[in-house]
Amino acid sequence: MQRRISITPDATRCSTCMLSELCLPIGMSRDDVEKLDELVQERVRLSKGNTLFNLGDAADAVYGIRFGSLKTQLEDASGHMQITSFLLPGEIIGLDGLLTNTHVSNAVALEDSEVCVIRIQEMDKLSRHLPVLQQQFRRLMSKEINRSHQMVMSLGALRSEQRLAAFLVNLSQRLTILGYSSTEFILRMSRDEIGNYLGLTLETVSRLFSRFARENLIRIHQREVRLLDLPALQALSGADCN
Amino acid sequence: MQRRISITPDATRCSTCMLSELCLPIGMSRDDVEKLDELVQERVRLSKGNTLFNLGDAADAVYGIRFGSLKTQLEDASGHMQITSFLLPGEIIGLDGLLTNTHVSNAVALEDSEVCVIRIQEMDKLSRHLPVLQQQFRRLMSKEINRSHQMVMSLGALRSEQRLAAFLVNLSQRLTILGYSSTEFILRMSRDEIGNYLGLTLETVSRLFSRFARENLIRIHQREVRLLDLPALQALSGADCN
DNA sequence: CGCCTCTTTGATAAAAGTCAATCAGGGTGG
DNA sequence: CCACCCTGATTGACTTTTATCAAAGAGGCG
Numbered sequence: 001m002q003r004r005i006s007i008t009p010d011a012t013r014c015s016t017c018m019l020s021e022l023c024l025p026i027g028m029s030r031d032d033v034e035k036l037d038e039l040v041q042e043r044v045r046l047s048k049g050n051t052l053f054n055l056g057d058a059a060d061a062v063y064g065i066r067f068g069s070l071k072t073q074l075e076d077a078s079g080h081m082q083i084t085s086f087l088l089p090g091e092i093i094g095l096d097g098l099l100t101n102t103h104v105s106n107a108v109a110l111e112d113s114e115v116c117v118i119r120i121q122e123m124d125k126l127s128r129h130l131p132v133l134q135q136q137f138r139r140l141m142s143k144e145i146n147r148s149h150q151m152v153m154s155l156g157a158l159r160s161e162q163r164l165a166a167f168l169v170n171l172s173q174r175l176t177i178l179g180y181s182s183t184e185f186i187l188r189m190s191r192d193e194i195g196n197y198l199g200l201t202l203e204t205v206s207r208l209f210s211r212f213a214r215e216n217l218i219r220i221h222q223r224e225v226r227l228l229d230l231p232a233l234q235a236l237s238g239a240d241c242n
Numbered sequence: 243m244q245r246r247i248s249i250t251p252d253a254t255r256c257s258t259c260m261l262s263e264l265c266l267p268i269g270m271s272r273d274d275v276e277k278l279d280e281l282v283q284e285r286v287r288l289s290k291g292n293t294l295f296n297l298g299d300a301a302d303a304v305y306g307i308r309f310g311s312l313k314t315q316l317e318d319a320s321g322h323m324q325i326t327s328f329l330l331p332g333e334i335i336g337l338d339g340l341l342t343n344t345h346v347s348n349a350v351a352l353e354d355s356e357v358c359v360i361r362i363q364e365m366d367k368l369s370r371h372l373p374v375l376q377q378q379f380r381r382l383m384s385k386e387i388n389r390s391h392q393m394v395m396s397l398g399a400l401r402s403e404q405r406l407a408a409f410l411v412n413l414s415q416r417l418t419i420l421g422y423s424s425t426e427f428i429l430r431m432s433r434d435e436i437g438n439y440l441g442l443t444l445e446t447v448s449r450l451f452s453r454f455a456r457e458n459l460i461r462i463h464q465r466e467v468r469l470l471d472l473p474a475l476q477a478l479s480g481a482d483c484n
Numbered sequence: 485c486g487c488c489t490c491t492t493t494g495a496t497a498a499a500a501g502t503c504a505a506t507c508a509g510g511g512t513g514g
Numbered sequence: 515c516c517a518c519c520c521t522g523a524t525t526g527a528c529t530t531t532t533a534t535c536a537a538a539g540a541g542g543c544g
Binding site for chain 2: 074076077078080082084095096097098099104105124127128131134135137138139141142143144145146148149150151152153155156157196197198199238
């Protein structure tokens with residue numbers, strides 16, 4: 001189920017949002033963030049499994065995640081899906097639709113989630129009086145380019161165990177920024193989804209988790225993970241010189 | 243060798259450039275393109291093997307390729323390089339540096355090349371009188387995000403032969419847009435570089451080229467390729483339903 | 485309680501990597 | 515001008531990694 005929520009005068013705005021240090025306003029001055037308050041006029045609440053947008057939908061907005069998590073996936077001509085990202089609160093989704101104003105991917109909620117709707121037209125209007133907003137948005141797009149390039153590096157250069165270690169370390173880092181534990185968290189995605197994302201099969205992912213557990217790098221039970229040896233995982237993920 | 247060239251009054255500008263239908267001005271009106279003419283005040287000429295920028299360099303500009311070709315590559319902690327793109331005339335390079343105004347990759351010329359320097363500061367100044375320029379730039383960044391996501395799909399979902407076929411088809415399409423032959427061209431990169439880009443070893447690339455030639459899909463001699471059966475290559479690259 | 489989905493684990497097969505030798509061109513220096 | 519050298523490309527033999535196929539186990543939800 002997808003439900004649109006209009007923002008009431010007393011609702012949380014960018015300037016009063018817990019995530020304002022991470023999301024669109026990251027690095028902006030207090031004053032400038034307050035000017036952002038009129039930008040988001042709507043939110044969307046999604047229950048688990050529902051789509052925020054689909055391939056082919058008109059793309060007149062991007063979305064900042066308020067809570068929950070989503071995945072984006074591309075679909076090729078033969079119908080095969082490739083997950084291109086897992087997104088957490090404070091991250092921006094939908095940037096790939098701005099080329100033709102049409103979404104080229106699907107965005108699906110991995111759990112009950114809520115996103116802030118950032119209309120491009122509103123942003124352009126606002127940025128006339130707030131030029132820093134354009135730079136801000138450019139930074140966010142550049143960040144997504146970097147993230148995707150890192151993914152290319154991971155898929156092109158790392159072996160399965162390194163990819164999975166890098167995946168865990170990356171999740172850990174992003175959760176830390178959000179104030180969650182860096183060593184204990186719930187995987188919101190299935191083995192199949194992790195495998196798809198990392199270019200591996202679900203069996204390989206499962207086997208690697210078991211092996212990491214045997215080697216006391218992690219403890220894992222279903223989707224609950226505890227990272228026992230973060231430095232070792234970091235080393236494994238390619239930071240070492242082997 | 244890298245040489246900076248100031249633009250003289252009689253030099254080619256965006257409005258008189260052969261590539262204006264492809265490059266930064268793609269899709270802009272005649273009038274708007276003329277307003278772009280003051281944007282590029284400098285060009286850089288690179289001889290083969292030289293770098294346009296290196297990891298860590300200040301990033302105050304992006305670059306439109308005028309002629310030649312370049313590669314961009316990331317370097318990980320252990321010194322391993324991963325090529326993230328090969329760029330042709332009309333394409334924009336350097337978008338990944340706008341997050342922190344520092345380049346996070348190297349850009350190296352694959353042959354003697356020339357690029358137009360697009361200073362971000364100039365662009366921001368100009369876009370105050372030409373709001374369409376911001377949208378234009380957003381489209382270009384979105385395009386790079388899409389390209390990179392496609393690459394993730396290719397690396398994550400395709401087998402070696404499909405990746406190489408997709409690589410050839412992609413090159414063919416981009417060369418066609420530039421007015422070159424879609425079936426006969428010179429590879430500007432080595433087997434090693436192709437392999438690195440596609441997440442394969444140079445031996446695998448070489449073997450696949452030989453196999454494609456044996457199957458009459460291509461003819462290849464050193465770096466000269468002729469695509470004999472483009473539809474079959476397209477089918478192989480994942481457009482089929484197998 | 486039972487069904488259904490997700491996960492784990494094993495056995496085997498296929499894909500791609502590694503190591504090694506040879507070959508082909510292009511450029512350089514005698 | 516030709517021989518040689520160096521780099522890049524090809525090809526073969528063998529190994530490793532990861533996928534595939536298959537079966538069984540574990541939770542969660544109606």
